[in-house]
Every structure is written in structure tokens, then in C-alpha cells.
Amino acid sequence: xxxxxxxxxxxxxxxxxxxxxxxxxxxxxxxxxxxxxxxxxxxxxxxxxxxxxxxxxxxxxxxxxxxxxxxxxxxxxxxxxxxxxxxxxxxxxxxxxxxxxxxxxxxxxxxxxxxxxxxxxxxxxxxxxxxxxxxxxxxxxxxxxxxxxxxxxxxxxxxxxxxxxxxxxxxx
Numbered sequence: 001x002x003x004x005x006x007x008x009x010x011x012x013x014x015x016x017x018x019x020x021x022x023x024x025x026x027x028x029x030x031x032x033x034x035x036x037x038x039x040x041x042x043x044x045x046x047x048x049x050x051x052x053x054x055x056x057x058x059x060x061x062x063x064x065x066x067x068x069x070x071x072x073x074x075x076x077x078x079x080x081x082x083x084x085x086x087x088x089x090x091x092x093x094x095x096x097x098x099x100x101x102x103x104x105x106x107x108x109x110x111x112x113x114x115x116x117x118x119x120x121x122x123x124x125x126x127x128x129x130x131x132x133x134x135x136x137x138x139x140x141x142x143x144x145x146x147x148x149x150x151x152x153x154x155x156x157x158x159x160x161x162x163x164x165x166x167x168x169x170x171x172x
Contacts, residue, residue, distance in 0.1 A: 125155035
């Protein structure tokens with residue numbers, strides 16, 4: 001296909017391609033950019049088009065692939081688009097530093113509450129928390145399975161009450 005024929009076929013499909021570009025991007029300016037990039041790539045790669053095949057489908061495939069590649073680049077870069085005046089949102093973020101202080105305090109308090117539990121329910125509870133199965137705990141203490149389950153249940157119940165009493169003003 002000669003360059004003149006190629007350009008003629010391309011010109012016939014211009015309005016369809018522009019509509020498809022807008023349908024993909026949902027933005028007028030982005031659609032114009034996508035159409036322009038598609039036209040550029042089609043023109044530079046016109047020797048790769050095989051006469052007798054579907055020219056419109058070839059152009060649509062080029063456009064769709066460009067759109068997908070651009071979308072992936074945006075997602076990978078995690079670009080923040082700030083349309084506010086004076087770039088307010090971009091300039092407000094700053095660097096944040098994570099602080100585990102509150103979590104460390106809570107863990108320390110929970111360990112203190114667990115240590116206040118009666119040993120008969122605390123030890124099975126801690127073993128269960130560490131990943132032991134009910135039957136393994138029962139075998140270790142030579143107790144019936146139901147007794148171990150009850151002790152763990154009572155430990156949870158008592159811990160809930162201690163937490164509720166300690167933090168009742170937070171949850172109200």
C-alpha cells in the first residue's frame with residue numbers, strides 16, 4: 001500500500017478514531033493526545049500493515065494498546081493529579097513518620113492484664129495464643145478437652161471485662 005493510499009484510508013477513519021479515543025479516555029485533551037500518538041505510530045509503522053487485512057481493526061488495536069500502556073504507566077507511577085489552585089494538595093502532604101508508640105503501650109498493658117489472670121486459665125490461654133491446639137493443651141495438662149476449652153473461654157471473657165473496664169471511656 002502506497003503512502004498516499006494509506007493516508008487516504010487513515011483520513012476516512014479519523015472521526016471514528018477520535019470517537020474511540022474519547023470513549024477510552026473520557027477526557028477531550030487526553031483523547032486528542034491518544035489520537036495523535038496513534039496517528040504517529042500508524043504512520044511510522046505503515047510498512048507493517050498487510051494489505052487485504054482490516055485497516056480499521058489495525059488502527060483500533062494500536063490505539064487500544066497505547067491506551068493500556070499509558071494506563072499501566074500511570075498506575076505504576078502512582079501519579080497524584082492535583083487540580084487545586086496553587087497545588088494545595090501536593091504541598092500539604094509532606095513525609096509522614098510512623099510511630100508505634102501507642103501500639104507498644106497497648107501491648108504492654110495487654111500483657112499486664114494477661115499476667116493478672118489466674119494461672120489455671122492464663123497458661124492454657126497463652127498456649128492457645130501461641131498456636132497450640134486444644135487437644136495438645138489437654139494432653140500437656142492431662143485434662144479433659146472440654147475443661148481446656150472452658151478455661152480458654154473464661155480467660156477470654158475475663159480479658160474482655162478487664163479491657164472494657166480499662167477503656168470504657170474510649171468506647172463511649
